[in-house]
Amino acid sequence: MSEPIIETRNLTKEFLRDEFHVVALKDVTLEIPQGEFVTLMGPSGSGKSTLLHLIAAMDRPTGGEIRVLGHNLRELTDREIAHWRNENVGFIFQQFNLLPVLTALENVELPLKLTHLNKAERLEHAATALNLVGLGDRLGHFPRQLSGGQEQRVAIARAIVTDPALILADEPTGNLDAASAQEVLTILSKLNKDFGKTIVMVTHDPHAAHFATRVHHLEKGELMPDAA
Amino acid sequence: MRFLPLILRNSWRNRRRTLLTIASIGVSMCLLGVMIALYSAFWLSKPQDNQALRLVVRNRVSLAVFLPLAYRQQIEKIPGVRIATPATWFGGTYKDAREARNNFARFSVEPEKLFPLFAEWSIPEDQKQAFIHERTACVIGRDLANAFNFHLGDRIPLQGDIFPGNFEFTVRGIFDSPSNSNLMYFNKEYIDQAMPERRRGFVDTFYILIDAPEHSARVANAIDAQFRNSTGATKTESEQAFVVGFLSMLGDVRMFLVWISAAVMFTILLVSANTMAMSVRERVREVGVLKTLGFTPGTILFLILGEAVAISIAGGAIGYLISTVLLKGVQRSPMGGFLPSLHVVDPVIAAVCLALAALIGLLSSLVPALGASRAPIVEALRSTD
Ligand SMILES: Nc1ncnc2c1ncn2[C@@H]1O[C@H](COP(=O)(O)OP(=O)(O)OP(=O)(O)O)[C@@H](O)[C@H]1O
Numbered sequence: 054m055s056e057p058i059i060e061t062r063n064l065t066k067e068f069l070r071d072e073f074h075v076v077a078l079k080d081v082t083l084e085i086p087q088g089e090f091v092t093l094m095g096p097s098g099s100g101k102s103t104l105l106h107l108i109a110a111m112d113r114p115t116g117g118e119i120r121v122l123g124h125n126l127r128e129l130t131d132r133e134i135a136h137w138r139n140e141n142v143g144f145i146f147q148q149f150n151l152l153p154v155l156t157a158l159e160n161v162e163l164p165l166k167l168t169h170l171n172k173a174e175r176l177e178h179a180a181t182a183l184n185l186v187g188l189g190d191r192l193g194h195f196p197r198q199l200s201g202g203q204e205q206r207v208a209i210a211r212a213i214v215t216d217p218a219l220i221l222a223d224e225p226t227g228n229l230d231a232a233s234a235q236e237v238l239t240i241l242s243k244l245n246k247d248f249g250k251t252i253v254m255v256t257h258d259p260h261a262a263h264f265a266t267r268v269h270h271l272e273k274g275e276l277m278p279d280a281a
Numbered sequence: 282m283r284f285l286p287l288i289l290r291n292s293w294r295n296r297r298r299t300l301l302t303i304a305s306i307g308v309s310m311c312l313l314g315v316m317i318a319l320y321s322a323f324w325l326s327k328p329q330d331n332q333a334l335r336l337v338v339r340n341r342v343s344l345a346v347f348l349p350l351a352y353r354q355q356i357e358k359i360p361g362v363r364i365a366t367p368a369t370w371f372g373g374t375y376k377d378a379r380e381a382r383n384n385f386a387r388f389s390v391e392p393e394k395l396f397p398l399f400a401e402w403s404i405p406e407d408q409k410q411a412f413i414h415e416r417t418a419c420v421i422g423r424d425l426a427n428a429f430n431f432h433l434g435d436r437i438p439l440q441g442d443i444f445p446g447n448f449e450f451t452v453r454g455i456f457d458s459p460s461n462s463n464l465m466y467f468n469k470e471y472i473d474q475a476m477p478e479r480r481r482g483f484v485d486t487f488y489i490l491i492d493a494p495e496h497s498a499r500v501a502n503a504i505d506a507q508f509r510n511s512t513g514a515t516k517t518e519s520e521q522a523f524v525v526g527f528l529s530m531l532g533d534v535r536m537f538l539v540w541i542s543a544a545v546m547f548t549i550l551l552v553s554a555n556t557m558a559m560s561v562r563e564r565v566r567e568v569g570v571l572k573t574l575g576f577t578p579g580t581i582l583f584l585i586l587g588e589a590v591a592i593s594i595a596g597g598a599i600g601y602l603i604s605t606v607l608l609k610g611v612q613r614s615p616m617g618g619f620l621p622s623l624h625v626v627d628p629v630i631a632a633v634c635l636a637l638a639a640l641i642g643l644l645s646s647l648v649p650a651l652g653a654s655r656a657p658i659v660e661a662l663r664s665t666d
């Protein structure tokens with residue numbers, strides 16, 4: 054049994070907004086060991102995205118503890134967190150979120166601009182990542198010249214180009230047709246199996262869960278007891 | 282500078298808006314460039330070597346009141362004075378006064394003193410001699426000759442008003458000057474002889490050539506002291522100050538220039554602030570994406586400010602280039618004869634224009650850029666574009 058890469062204890066996130074008080078996550082205690090492919094499932098509004106954001110330190114919890122890759126995220130400053138995320142976390146969105154003014158290659162190169170690599174090295178790494186997702190022949194294409202499935206593969210390449218240990222995906226197949234979704238899931242599965250990446254993926258698609266090594270269910274902000 | 286391609290790509294993303302922004306900044310910076318050039322020509326430029334040696338004596342009351350020619354003998358006795366010679370604004374009409382270029386500057390002078398006084402002008406010796414020896418001769422500047430296609434031997438008719446009568450002058454010389462030379466000079470004798478007895482012996486100004494620039498204050502004071510209690514008290518100032526004073530008759534040109542420039546800057550600041558706010562708002566989500574990739578607020582601030590500054594500097598550069606074209610026009614125009622040395626292309630003014638443009642870009646985008654760079658990631662990602 055490998056050591057946990059993500060560890061939460063009574064993790065809680067509340068939103069206070071215009072008198073409304075929403076408890077998005079409530080006392081979530083969870084361990085995700087290294088090398089797992091975990092899917093998070095649950096109805097809309099159950100707190101899946103919120104949990105993913107807390108794991109990526111894109112937001113701060115209002116209660117509880119969270120350790121990711123050996124760091125207590127509550128102790129890091131915003132600057133440290135930015136560097137930490139650049140190095141250790143790849144994030145994939147439902148809406149792809151590529152920069153429209155950049156080509157596929159430049160989009161993938163973007164996270165590397167925050168590293169010490171020189172231009173030649175950056176482009177080499179970016180091209181390698183794009184080859185890995187099967188887009189080696191689309192380096193110079195702009196996002197608008199790509200299909201949705203291709204855009205999402207570029208986004209995956211961008212997420213893995215810094216060789217992070219952890220990949221987080223928020224409904225990565227939500228905007229894709231069945232065939233493209235299958236491609237994306239295959240790539241993620243390969244990243245998990247062949248490259249040892251730990252993956253946490255939010256999904257509504259029960260079929261997607263087949264690729265997972267473990268499935269967690271959230272309901273109204275609470276983690277359901279493990280069925281498996 | 283690894284972010285420069287992204288900055289440039291982003292600034293070019295909404296082409297129409299970017300072009301309009303560049304155009305509006307360009308127009309204002311062009312206006313500003315002209316203003317700064319005029320301002321510095323009048324109030325900041327150092328007199329040229331020869332100019333620093335020249336003083337102008339005029340009636341203390343106004344340029345419109347004459348001085349007795351007889352003052353010359355007393356002025357010449359003052360130590361440091363090498364030449365004292367009258368120059369009188371002729372006015373008059375050439376052909377049709379409604380056409381602006383016909384109103385070039387013309388003065389009656391003493392021909393033999395003109396070129397020693399303006400040593401920086403050059404003219405062939407035979408032309409100079411012809412001007413000195415022929416009473417109805419005139420000399421004109423190269424700019425004037427080019428503007429009207431005047432040649433040696435051509436006749437220029439002028440109808441006098443301050444000095445009534447019809448005069449005809451023969452072009453006997455064309456001189457070259459380092460500054461604008463939309464100028465015409467003719468013999469004072471020719472005009473005087475056409476005047477009734479009581480009008481002779483009066484002049485507008487005396488041009489004084491002194492022996493050393495550092496004596497100018499002492500000589501000017503000495504001249505004014507000499508005539509303090511006469512009927513026509515004098516005011517003596519450097520040629521440069523005199524030219525500026527002449528233009529100030531149009532109003533307080535100096536404050537006018539400053540206020541116009543300030544208003545232009547302020548307006549363009551508001552316009553581009555609005556544009557920048559718009560383009561940042563459209564990209565809040567992208568800022569969230571960049572932050573997810575690990576971009577720090579500082580880098581994001583740099584990207585947004587850099588984009589605004591790039592656009593502004595493009596506008597500033599274009600505006601400055603256009604302003605030099607305009608200034609070239611001003612310098613060649615009949616008005617140009619009044620202007621002190623005007624530098625059409627001045628690296629300092631170019632730098633000031635670009636720096637001001639950059640400042641406008643910086644200020645106009647600072648507030649939205651700070652807002653975007655500080656926005657929480659999750660909020661930014663939720664924004665729909
Ligand atoms: N920034 C926020 N401000 C206020 N409330 C929020 C915010 N983000 C999330 N919430 C609330 O927290 C709860 C959980 O939201 P979350 O986005 O995590 O759900 P989800 O499981 O991802 O849902 P979906 O499947 O629709 O994406 C919801 O009630 C939501 O309205």
Ligand SMILES: [Mg+2]
Nearest residue numbers: 101102103223
């Ligand atoms: Mg969600």
